[in-house]
Every structure is written in structure tokens, then in C-alpha cells.
Amino acid sequence: MKIAIVGTGLMGRILALELSNTTHELSLFDKHDADAHTSCLYAGAGMIAPSCELEEAREIINQLGLQSLQVWPQILAKLDNPIFYQHTGTVVVAHPGDHEELIHLKEAITKKSHVTEGARIIGQQELSELEPELTPHFSQGIYFPLEGQIDNRAFIEVSTKTILSRKIPWKTNCNIQSLDSHTITHDNETHTFDWVIDTRGLGAQQDLNTLRGVRGELIVVRAPEVHLTRPVRMLHPRYRLYVVPRPNNIYLIGATAIESQDLSPISVRSTLELLSAAYALHTGFAEARILETVVNCRPAFSNNLPKIMCSDGLIRINGLYRHGFLIGPALAQITVDYLNNNSINSLGKAVMEI
Ligand SMILES: Cc1cc2nc3c(=O)[nH]c(=O)nc-3n(C[C@H](O)[C@H](O)[C@H](O)COP(=O)(O)OP(=O)(O)OC[C@H]3O[C@@H](n4cnc5c(N)ncnc54)[C@H](O)[C@@H]3O)c2cc1C
Structure with a gap:
């Protein structure tokens, strides 16, 4: 055809x-x-x-x-050529004062699906085996082993x-x-x-005509002092942060979800929130270099x-x-x-x- x-x-x-x-x-x-x-x-x-x-x-x-x-x-x-793709799971953490957030997330997810195989709350020992640089600041997290990235x-x-x-x-x-x-x-x-x-x-x-755009903003940095090996999400009562590692110490820090079709450059508010959250996750981001900021609108019904x-x-x-x-x-x-x-x-x- x-x-x-x-x-x-x-x-x-x-x-x-x-x-x-x-x-x-x-x-x-x-x-x-x-x-x-x-x-x-x-x-x-x-x-x-x-x-x-x-x-x-x-x-x-x-x-x-x-x-x-x-x-x-x-x-x-x-x-024609191989590309970076990994299937080593996601780690979710919260600061000690926000541990309730971890329990809420785990409950919300298990309520919706039975197929979250192997997902479990982890203590400091397992966290330090998966992502050594997240301890001692974080003592608890959730590990979702079924997840990947490309x-x-x-x-x-x-x-x-x-x-x-x-x-x-x-x-x-x-x-x-x-x-x-x-x-x-x-x-x-x-x-x-x-x-x-x-x-x-x-x-x-x-x-x-029911399709709308949902603005997303993301910051790309090079951070030689950070050595995370898989996507890490951080829970906070006010916002959600993810940090996605790529080869050569590149990290994507994201992302906002704003009900708007505005494609203008990243706002100061989003920049401050994303970067301060990244710093709260890992102090090594202080010496990172900002390579790029990215904005686009996701297509959604x-x-x-x-x-x-x-x-x-x-x-x-x-x-x-x-x-x-x-x-x-x-x-x-x-x-x-x-x-x-x-x-x-x-x-x-x-x-x-x-
Ligand atoms: C900041 C951000 C982070 C994201 N992170 C993730 C993530 O981690 N995981 C995940 O699963 N998803 C993520 N997404 C969502 C994902 O990127 C989108 O769901 C996906 O790209 C949508 O695919 P699409 O093919 O529908 O649209 P697009 O990828 O935007 O492709 C649409 C294509 O259509 C072309 N086009 C438009 N109009 C015309 C025309 N008139 N004639 C010819 N061509 C046309 C455009 O040029 C474009 O190439 C993220 C999105 C954003 C913005």
C-alpha cells in the first residue's frame, strides 16, 4: 500500500x-x-x-x-548505529521531612496498577548501592526497577x-x-x-479542536562532580523534579508542566525552581555548566x-x-x-x- x-x-x-x-x-x-x-x-x-x-x-x-x-x-x-538506551530503573527520593510523600506515591501507584513489579521502598543501604552519591543526604527512597530511558x-x-x-x-x-x-x-x-x-x-x-499544548521546560547541564547512573526523581510538597543522566556527565533537569501554549524561553521562576531543586538533590550541581534550556508544548487531549x-x-x-x-x-x-x-x-x- x-x-x-x-x-x-x-x-x-x-x-x-x-x-x-x-x-x-x-x-x-x-x-x-x-x-x-x-x-x-x-x-x-x-x-x-x-x-x-x-x-x-x-x-x-x-x-x-x-x-x-x-x-x-x-x-x-x-x-544503523547503536544509541544510548538503558533499562536500569528509576530511583525516587525525598528529604527526611518529606518522607510522607514517598508513602503517598507508592500507595497511589499500587492502587492504580498491579504491574509495578519489584517496586519497593528502599533504605539507606540499598540506596547507597544504587546511587552512592545520594547518601547521606537521603536515607529513604523508592526503587522502580522496570523503568528505562533513551x-x-x-x-x-x-x-x-x-x-x-x-x-x-x-x-x-x-x-x-x-x-x-x-x-x-x-x-x-x-x-x-x-x-x-x-x-x-x-x-x-x-x-x-480539543488538542491543547502543555508547556514543558528543561535545563541541560554538564556536571563533572555528579555521578548519577539512572533517572532520579525528587518529591517535594510543592514540586516534582527529575534528573536524567546522559553519557559524558550531561544531565537533563526537568520539567515543568504548565497549562499554556507559550513557546517563549524558559522563565526565571522555572529556572530558579529547577536549579535549586537540583542543588538540593546533589550539591555537585553547584559547579555544573548550563549548556542549554529547552521549551516545547506537549500535545494533549x-x-x-x-x-x-x-x-x-x-x-x-x-x-x-x-x-x-x-x-x-x-x-x-x-x-x-x-x-x-x-x-x-x-x-x-x-x-x-x-
Ligand atoms: C520538556 C519535555 C520533556 C519531555 N519528556 C518526556 C519523557 O521523559 N518521556 C516521555 O515519554 N515523553 C516526554 N515528553 C513528551 C514527548 O516528547 C511527546 O509526547 C512526543 O514528542 C509527542 O510526539 P509527536 O510525534 O506527537 O509530536 P512531535 O514530536 O512534536 O512531532 C510532530 C512533528 O510534526 C511536524 N509537523 C507539524 N505540523 C506539520 C505540518 N503542517 N506539516 C508537516 N509536518 C508538520 C513537526 O515539525 C514535528 O516534526 C516530553 C516533552 C517535553 C516538552
Whole structure:
């Protein structure tokens, strides 16, 4: 079948990689460059955290996330080069005065899902084995062993190379003016396909009037004095902080969730809160160097759940909100199954609208 994928951010790219293993004739389109600088894919922290996200998300996000954790290694194995991806869990800590927060989090998560295998409250001994630099300031935490993370920037670079080496036609800097069943229009010309797949994220707002943007801000630092080995979250009654380690002492410190579509640079308030929280987590961040600040708006429906909307010759996948890395591979699998076999499994039934 001739399939057009419109939007090669996170969802469009995963889908293109999955569909390029089949016999379909793919064409990719994006408004911007293949380096994806303006997409949420570029801004993301790359955490794959099916348990931690349950604090606010519904159980279906946990199920899609667990499925994605199986699929990510298969996607990455087929890329032209290896990239940084690890599956060593997440550690959540709170200062001694905030230990109640840990208990509330654990209860909230277990209430929503039975599949948080191995998640446990840990004392100073286990914490010091997992992340030695967090003790003695922290004496308790929760360990979620099932979680992972991916380097989103490396994924952009290597997925671009792989898509190009597979000779898939990819029109970049091409603004799709409109799309519909079987058709897309750009440069005032209409083109026909068996299927059009709309993965424009927030760019699809003109067609999806309940889609909104949720602003996220993140700070990238180089911190030679910090040696954390896995994503660490810190609970505080007023805010939530995460610190995500990347190779070469790079750390992502994030992220805010603000009900706004404002794409202007990071605010002073967010900068102060994120950096002082990072310093409260690890004093080694005092001598870190700020490399970059990142802002983008996550595409979300009112219930913050994703949707795959299917009609004749048109599939729209959107509303990935703060969970694109967590659920993208599972959504891609559901879509590929539908396209290839017209089949819908139980996860598909939960997210598809036909
Ligand atoms: C600060 C921040 C941190 C995040 N951290 C995480 C995390 O740790 N874990 C996680 O799971 N998720 C995270 N997310 C969320 C994740 O990044 C998003 O859910 C995901 O990127 C959304 O994917 P998407 O493909 O729908 O949109 P995008 O990745 O934004 O891609 C949309 C693409 O469509 C293109 N496009 C738009 N309009 C048009 C048009 N008219 N014609 C052609 N092309 C068009 C755009 O150029 C873009 O390339 C984070 C997001 C932010 C902002």
C-alpha cells in the first residue's frame, strides 16, 4: 500500500521505522528539517517510566509503557548505529521531612496498577548501592526497577541516518496545508495515497479542536562532580523534579508542566525552581555548566490520554502528552497491526476510535 506519514517527530519516526520493515511504499513529510529541532521529540527527556507516571496517569499508560519497553530494543536493534538506551530503573527520593510523600506515591501507584513489579521502598543501604552519591543526604527512597530511558538526540541522529539509508522518500521543510482521507495537500498540489497517517503532534490542532499544548521546560547541564547512573526523581510538597543522566556527565533537569501554549524561553521562576531543586538533590550541581534550556508544548487531549483515530484512508495518532517515549512504540505496533491484519488487540481497543 502507498502510505504517507505526515509529521516525522517522535510518533511519525517510530512508525516509519516499524513500517519500513514491511512491503508498503512509504512517503514521509515534515514542515521542518530532519534534525527535528522544533519538535517535542527534540525537547523530551526520553524517560520510559511506566510506574512513576502512574502518579497522575491512568493505568492504560502503564500498560502501553510496559509494552513499549519490550518494543524499544527491537526498534533500536534495527537502527544503523547503536544509541544510548538503558533499562536500569528509576530511583525516587525525598528529604527526611518529606518522607510522607514517598508513602503517598507508592500507595497511589499500587492502587492504580498491579504491574509495578519489584517496586519497593528502599533504605539507606540499598540506596547507597544504587546511587552512592545520594547518601547521606537521603536515607529513604523508592526503587522502580522496570523503568528505562533513551537518548532522544541520538535517536534523532541515528533514525534520520537509518531512514535515509533505507531510501524512504522524505520531504522536509514541507508544510502540509491540509490532509484528509487518502489525500494530502502541499504547495497547492493534492497527492493521493491508500493511507494518510497524521502524526503532526500539536501541528494538527487545526483539525483536532480539543488538542491543547502543555508547556514543558528543561535545563541541560554538564556536571563533572555528579555521578548519577539512572533517572532520579525528587518529591517535594510543592514540586516534582527529575534528573536524567546522559553519557559524558550531561544531565537533563526537568520539567515543568504548565497549562499554556507559550513557546517563549524558559522563565526565571522555572529556572530558579529547577536549579535549586537540583542543588538540593546533589550539591555537585553547584559547579555544573548550563549548556542549554529547552521549551516545547506537549500535545494533549482533555483527559491527557492518547488516541488513534481511524477512518477510511486516514489515521490520526495524537495526544501523546508527556508520554511519547513511554507509549510511542506500543501505539506504533497497534497501528501496524491494524494496517497489516485489520486486527485490534485489547490495548488497541482502549485507545482506538473507529
Ligand atoms: C520538556 C519535555 C520533556 C519531555 N519528556 C518526556 C519523557 O521523559 N518521556 C516521555 O515519554 N515523553 C516526554 N515528553 C513528551 C514527548 O516528547 C511527546 O509526547 C512526543 O514528542 C509527542 O510526539 P509527536 O510525534 O506527537 O509530536 P512531535 O514530536 O512534536 O512531532 C510532530 C512533528 O510534526 C511536524 N509537523 C507539524 N505540523 C506539520 C505540518 N503542517 N506539516 C508537516 N509536518 C508538520 C513537526 O515539525 C514535528 O516534526 C516530553 C516533552 C517535553 C516538552
